[in-house]
Amino acid sequence: MNDKKIMKEILFLQNISHVYNQEDQKIKVLNNINLKVFKGEMLALTGPSGTGKSTLLNIAGLLETPTFGFVNLAGKNCRDMNEDHKSYLRGTQIGFIFQSHRLFPEFSAIENVMLPQLIMGISKKEAVSKSKELLTILGLEKRINFRPAKLSGGEAQRVAVARALANSPNLILADEPTGNLDPASALNVFNLLSKLVKALDIGCLIATHNHVLADLMDRRITIDNGSIKN
Ligand code: ADP
Ligand code: MG
Numbered sequence: 001m002n003d004k005k006i007m008k009e010i011l012f013l014q015n016i017s018h019v020y021n022q023e024d025q026k027i028k029v030l031n032n033i034n035l036k037v038f039k040g041e042m043l044a045l046t047g048p049s050g051t052g053k054s055t056l057l058n059i060a061g062l063l064e065t066p067t068f069g070f071v072n073l074a075g076k077n078c079r080d081m082n083e084d085h086k087s088y089l090r091g092t093q094i095g096f097i098f099q100s101h102r103l104f105p106e107f108s109a110i111e112n113v114m115l116p117q118l119i120m121g122i123s124k125k126e127a128v129s130k131s132k133e134l135l136t137i138l139g140l141e142k143r144i145n146f147r148p149a150k151l152s153g154g155e156a157q158r159v160a161v162a163r164a165l166a167n168s169p170n171l172i173l174a175d176e177p178t179g180n181l182d183p184a185s186a187l188n189v190f191n192l193l194s195k196l197v198k199a200l201d202i203g204c205l206i207a208t209h210n211h212v213l214a215d216l217m218d219r220r221i222t223i224d225n226g227s228i229k230n
Helices: 003-007 053-060 083-093 109-119 124-137 153-165 183-200 211-216
Strands: 009-022 025-038 042-046 068-073 094-097 171-175 203-207 219-224 227-229
Touching (some): 009 053, 025 203, 025 219, 025 227, 042 053, 042 211, 053 068, 053 171, 083 094, 124 153, 171 183, 183 203, 183 211
Parallel strands (some): 042 203, 042 219, 094 171, 171 203
């Protein structure tokens, strides 16, 4: 690993182990995971269902605190951060994309992209401008006033990509983002996301079952039974 890459590290998951306490049962999910995500790279996270991919993304996104180990995001160790600090870091550094678009049905495409910006205190004028710009890059300039129900699956997921990028994050965490799409739409959403990750020089960690897409990414990490498989 060269110095340039060390400079560009956005996420470092260090010795992450996770155990869920389900009633009186302990469910060991992750076992000493170490991984880094660098700016400008697409990193695929693959592995069978139930192996801990979503858990790892939730830990990386500071939504779940790991039982053991450290999450270093944008050079900050998040282990002992309070919830306010974590939520600020999440809002400014991370964009999330899920398998289903999770857009608000009563809001238009542009309003869905504006919302996270307004929550972070951006002015309405700036939020409109940024949202239009992102939706245009994603080929949705003619759909900005459409509600999610009037969009195709691929279009709705492109709005979700725009929303994830709305606050100019340095890291995208995507959990099966094309899992609900037909192969052509999946490839289209993936290609757009990939181009934006490169153009904006941000890191992107994508859990996926799609081996075609995993093969198109810069690197792939496979988890099996809670551990990284080499
Ligand atoms: P994947 O995304 O790879 O399919 P998950 O991270 O969703 O895997 O789940 C890994 C394991 O952890 C599964 O056995 C699942 O049942 C369990 N699990 C996930 N979330 C919870 C939870 N909140 N409480 C208890 N067990 C959970
Ligand atoms: Mg999952």
